[in-house]
Amino acid sequence: MTAPPRRLITHLRHVDLGVEDLAVQRGFYTGLWGLTEVEHDSGISFLAAEGSPEQYVVRLRQATDKRIDLIAFGAATPADVDTLALQLARDGVRLVSEPGTVTTPGGGHGFRFFDNEGRTVEVSADVTPRTHRRIEERESIPVRLSHVVVNSADPEGTVAFYERHLAFALSDVLTHPRMGDMMWFLRCNDWHHSFAVARGPHPSLHHASFEMRGIDEYMRGSGRLMRAGVEKIWGPGRHKAGNNTFTYFLDPLGNTVEYTTELERLDEDTWHPSLHDFSDPEVSDQWGTANRMDEFVARKSFNAPDRGLFVAPPV
Template identity: 25%
Template structure:
C-alpha cells in the first residue's frame, strides 16, 4: 500500500498565509468576525490566531507567496515526512512562522503553490466561536498533474471524485487524516484560491455564524446547503478581499485505504438542497 499522510503522519490544516493589497483592512475583518488576535511578528506580516484557526497576512508588495500550512502532532512525525519527501527529490524549504515550532518546511507543487508542514505553536485554550480551520480548495488548469503530485508524492489520499459525462474528473477531494478532505481541486480556467473552510460542531453553530455575519451585513453568497462529497452542511461568505470562507458541520470521516467515491458533475452533487455555485 502506498505511504499516505493519513496512515503514517496524519496532518490537519493549521493556518493560511494570504496576500492582500490592504492587509490592515483584511486583518480587522478576521479579528472582528473570526475572533482572531494578533501575535508578535518577526517581519511585516500580520499574524492572527484564535481557537483552532490562524492566518498570516502580508502586503502584496512584499512579494511573500501565499501558502496553506498543515500541522502534524510531533517533531518525529515531521522529520519522518520531510525525509520521505526528500527521498522523492522534493525540495523542502525552511518555513519559519510564529504559528509553528522550529523545524517547519514547505514544498511547491507543479504549479508553484506552496504547502507547509510543521508542529503547532498555538495555544489550544484560545477562546472564540467554534470553527476550526479544516480544508482549503483551489481551482487549477492542470487537475491531473496537480493531483498526481499531492497523492503520489506528498501522500494525500483521494476520498471522492466528481466526473463529467465522459468520466473525466472535474473535482478531486483529498484527505490527510481521517476527515473526508483537507484539500481539494476544481478543474477551472484559472489557477487561484477557491475557498477555505471552518468546521463547526453542529448545525446550530452554523446558524450562529450566519447570525454573526448578518449582524455585520456580510451576506451569504452560497448556501445554506449540503454537499454530496463529504455530506457536510455549509454556507459561504466573502471577506473584504473577496476570499471565500465556508462554514461547515458533519463532515464525513473516511477509513484509511477506502476506495474513492465517484459523483456526477452537477448542481445536486455540490448542493443536494438546491442551487450550486458551479465553477467555470
C-alpha cells in the same frame, strides 16, 4: 507494484495569505468572521480559532500581490518532518528551506517546499499547542480550520503530486457529464477532506473552510454575515460528498471563505471513493435550500491568479 508511501502528515494547520490591504482583511476576519488575533507585527497578523489548539489558522501578510503565501500541515514528530524532507528531495521536489526551527508563533521543527504548480507548503512538528477553549452553545465563531481548496490548471497532476509525495488519499470526486471531473477531495486523516483540488483556469485559492460548533451555530454565523451585507456566493445547504453544510462568502479582497459543520469522518480501511455527478441537484445540496450552482456562481471562486507561484513568501 510499488507500495504507497507511509503517510507522515497528520492534519491541516493553517493557510497564509498575501493581501493588498491588511487593515481591511484584519477587520473582516477578527470582526465579522470570528477569529482572534494572537499576534501582529511588521505587516503580519496571526489569527486563531478559539476552539483550536493550533497557534493560528490564518496568517495575513501585507503584500503587493494577492497570493497564497503557504498552506501548512502538521506531522507527528520532528523525525517524520526530516524523513519527509529527505523523501521529497530524493524525488526531485524543490525545497524552499531545509528542516529547522520554525520562527512563527508556537515554534516547532519544520521545512517548506514548492508543490507541482509552485505553491509553498510547510510541514512542521513540535509546535506548542495554543490554550484554547470549548465553543459554547449559540457561539457562532469558528472552532477550527476545516479544509483548504485550491484551483488548479492541472488538477490531475496536482492530485497525483499530493498522493505520491504526501500520501494523501482520495475520498471522492465531483464530476459533470459535460465538463468531466471537476473537484478531488483528499484526506490526510479520517476527516473526509482537509485539502481539495478544483479544476480552474489558473492556480489560486478556491476557498478556505471553517468548522462551526453545530448546525445552530453554523446558521447563526451565516445569518450574521448576510445581515452585515457580506456577499454570499452559495448556501446555506448541505453537500453530498463529505455530508457537510456550506455557506460561501467573499472576503473584502475576493477570497472565498466558508462556514461549515458536520464534515464526515471515514473508516479509512473500508472507504472507497465515489464519483458524484453534480448536475444532480442533490449532490450539490441535499437540502435544496441553497441558490442554484451555475457557471456564474462557480466563477466567483476562480479568484485572481496566484502571483506567488515558485516565489516563497519572505517570512
